[in-house]
Amino acid sequence: MTRMTILCAAAMAVALPWTAAHAQDGSADADPTAAPLECGRTYTTQPGDYLASIAERAYGHASGYHILYQYNPGTLGSPSRLEAGIDLWVPCLGGEGVPEANLPPLAEATSDDIRIVTGADYAPYVDAGLPNGGFSFELVERALQTGNAADYRIDVIKDWGSHLQTLLADGAYDLAFPWFKPDCSQLDRLGADSLWRCENLRFSEPLHEVVITFYGAAGTETALTTYESLKGRTLCRPEGYFTFDLEGEGLTPPAIVRVAGDSPSDCFERLAAGEVDVVTLNADTAESVVRRLGIGDQVSELIDLATVQTLHVVGMRTDPQTRINLLRINKGLIELRRTGVYQDVAARHL
The missing domain is CATH 3.40.190.10 (Periplasmic binding protein-like II)
Structure with a gap:
């Protein structure tokens, strides 16, 4: 586990269909007795499937739809057009069937070449009371440690408002996480803070789809x-x-x-x-x-x-190292997903 210093700081949007009754043809007479799904395996989507109907079959209630997003990053596009033939991991709730041995241990950070800031009290993503600092915290560490020495430091600063336009902009930190990415194609509709993110930040590949x-x-x-x-x-x-x-x-x-x-x-x-x-x-x-x-x-x-919406690691566009640092994180995230480690980490935290 990396050194985690707690400091005091001064200072995609798409409509979701939810039940079989929301079929594209508007019909309300879709079969409500679809066969139950076994969790802890991959399910290949069929014509007429929706996230809520899959969650209903797997968990007995449609509210588990958002768990399917968390476990399948980069897999699902617009859920209002859930295509047939998508291999969708359907996790068991409560982390069942994911022994700790599946996850390689985290190394101790060896330097602070990359200075990273995150916050607290944002479960399940970051918080000192969560395993390995939270879902986002563990993903960032594992991404940085994929094939590399642990040459970074992550500090927890509880004042989220100081992270971007103060600590990151002033160069006190190189990266920050987890931050949502605005739809920067709608600049004319965004407020000042959202515009600032679009104009000043580079974003990693998504850590999570929320x-x-x-x-x-x-x-x-x-x-x-x-x-x-x-x-x-x-x-x-x-x-x-x-x-x-x-x-x-x-x-x-x-x-x-x-x-x-x-x-x-x-x-x-x-x-x-x-x-x-x-x-x-x-x-x-x-x-x-x-x-x-x-x-x-x-x-x-x-x-x-x-x-x-998507959560990311971010860095300043004006910092030439941001591209390099985010490329390293992106490569690590791709490897975590390829090897199934991402899903194991998700099971620990969700």
């Missing part, structure tokens, strides 16, 4: 099915979270009222109390918060509005 979902009060799922239907409503996304996906859909003030909650829990508590109309954040966190708060009967996922 489902960003929306929740409303129970019973609103039939009314809130388009982005247009959200206009005029109050949306809660936690303070510090990205907003470029909302910007791309025109979901910015004054079209909506934006509430920056103190935390994911704060947003969901506001939703349950009727103080906001919609909560939007990543599906992993949303599912765990709803379960922990025990409000599953009070809220409903607005599954037609979910999008897929």
